[in-house]
Amino acid sequence: MADSHDCQTMSVPEAGKAFGLGRNASYEAAKRGEIQTLRFGRLLRVSKAWLRSVLNRGEVNDSERSKANGR
16 A cells, blocks of 8 residues: 555645635635546545646646636
8 A cells, every 4th residue: 555645646625725725615616627636436636746737837727717617
């Protein structure tokens, strides 16, 4: 089994903290597609690589916004 330090994902609230969001706002952002999630049954996780990519760009790109808005 992998060491917890090797985990490549994090919880939605943990990812939301990087954007200054609280728990509920984080899940709402994930529901809108602004925070990209991976689903394992009922468990939602966020890729650390995705989070680093978004933070390095400085904003969510237009295609992610379009997906969130159903376009």
